[in-house]
Amino acid sequence: MVSAENAFERAVGFPRLSHDQISVLASVGRRRPVTEGELLYRAGDAMYDFYVVAGGRVAIVDGERVIGVHLEGGFLGELSLITEEPAYLTAAALEPGEVIAVKRDALLGVVGADRLLGDLILTAYIARREHLIGLGSGLRLIGSRLAPDTRRLRELLTRNRVPHTFLDVEDDERADAVVRGLGIPPRDTPVVVHGAKVLRRPSDRQMAAALNLRSSVPREEVCDAVIVGAGPAGLGAAVYAASEGLSTVLVESVATGGQASTSSRIENYLGFPAGVSGSELAERAAVQASRFGVRTVVPDAAIGLGSDGGYHVVELASGDRIHARSVVLATGASYRRLDVERLAEFEGAGVYYAATTVEAQTCQGRRVAVVGAGNSAGQAAVFLSQHAEEVHLLVRGPDLSASMSRYLIDQVSAIPSIRLHCRTEVRALGGNGALETLSVVDGAAASQRLDVRALFVFIGAEPRTAWLGGQLTLDDHGFVLCGQELQLTHLEPAGDRRHPLPLETSCAGVFVAGDVRAGSIKRVASAVGEGAMAVRLVHQYLALLS
16 A cells, blocks of 8 residues: 555545434444455445544545545545445545444434534535546446547436546557456457456446436336436436425436536536536535435436327337336437537547536646637636647627627637637548547638647527427427417316416426427526426426315
C-alpha cells in the first residue's frame, strides 16, 4: 500500500460525529475491535456495513493509493452504501482500534428518523462521490477509445455517475500491462475491472447488473404509476409519487438525470445561488427517490405502450412488461446531430453531446469547439474554458441574444479564451481515428480550418416519441398533446365521456411532463414542477377508478 497525501480529506472534509450521534448509531449497531491491516470491506464487495471509527485510524484505499484517512468520530462509506451499488474502494485499519458496525437497513432507519444526522451523512456521501469521480477512482475501464463498445461503456458509466478511470490501449502503457497481466486477448476488450471481478465486453445490462443499478421489474404486480424517463420531470414525478404512497417504477434507457445531467452548471435553479451541476442535481434526486422506495430500471428502453386487462402496459427492450394503473411520460428529447460526413466515426472520439468532468479531462490544455447558441452551449463553453486552452463557440445566428440568457452571454464575453464565431457552420470533420480538425464556413462563405481535439454539439433536441407507435395524439413536430390542447374527448373506465385532465394525454390515465410535452418551457424548474403536478393528477385519475 503506497501512502499519499490525504487529497480526499482536504477536498471533501471528513465530518466528525458528535457524542450523541455516535450513541444513536451505537444503539442500532455493534462495537467491535479491529486489528492493524484488517479490511473492513473491499472494492467490489456487493454489500458492506456502515462504520463509525470509535478508536484508531482507518484508510480509504483505491488500488495502491491511500486517498483518505478516517480518525476517531469519522464515518466510512460513500454513496454506494445508500444506493446498494458495490463498494468502489477498500477500507483498511491502519492500527488497532474499534469501530461501530451498522447494517444498511438500520442506517436507513436512523437517517429517516434523525434529520440532522441524515443530512450530515448524505451530504458527505454525495460530496465524496463527486470527488471520487474527479480523482478517477473506482473501477477501471480498459479499451480503445476508437472502439464503439468502449464508447458505449464510457457513456454508461459517466452518465450513471460511476467512479472509474479509463485506460486507453491506444496510448497508455498501463492499459497494455493490465490486459496482458489478466491474460486477456485484444479481441476481448473493452474490459471492466472492479475489485476481483473482470467483465469482458459487457453489455449495458450486464454492466448495470454488476453495479446493481437496476431494480427488478415487478412481473406479476400492478404498480400505481410507471414513469418513463428519468430526467428532471421523471425524477420529480417519481419522488412525489413514492413520497405520497404510490408504488412507483422509474424506467430510463441510459441514466437518471436525462439531458439536464449533462449540463456542467445550472445557475438559475431555485435554491442553488452558487449553481449546481446537472449531474449532482440528478444524483441528489435519484438518492431521494431511492429513499422513498422508487424502483429504478436502468438501463432499459421503453419500446411500446399498450393495455392488458384494464391496465396500462409499458413494454421494455429487455422483454419485460410493466403493468400499471397510470403512466407518466417524461421521455424528454434526444440530441440533434450535425448533418456532416464522418460524424458517426468521431462520436465518442472527439464529438460529444455533453460537457462533464470526464470530457473535460480529455480536453485539458487543448483547443475545443462548441456548436450551439442556447444555454446548454453557453454553459459548456464557460465550463470547458476552465480546462481547455481555447474554446471556439460556433453559432449560426448574428449573435447570442435570441437564445441565450443574459447572465451567460456576459460570462462568455468576459472569458478571453472563448472565441465567438457568429454566422458560422461546421461543414466537415477531419482526423485519423480521433477528431483533429474542423472545416467551418462563415456568412461571407469564407472557409476556415480549426485545429481542435473535441467538438461539443448543443443544437437542440427532438422529442422521444417514436416508441409510442401512434398510440397518443402528437403535434406536427412529434411532441405529445395533452389537456385542453386535445380536441377529442375520451372515455372513463365507467363509460362516461369526459375531457382530459390538464396533463392527461389522449389516452386515459397516461400523463405527460417535461420536454416531451407540446409547448413545454424547456427549463429544469418547470420540468420538476410538471412532474409533481402530474402526480397530483394521477391521484385524481385513480380516484375516478375507485
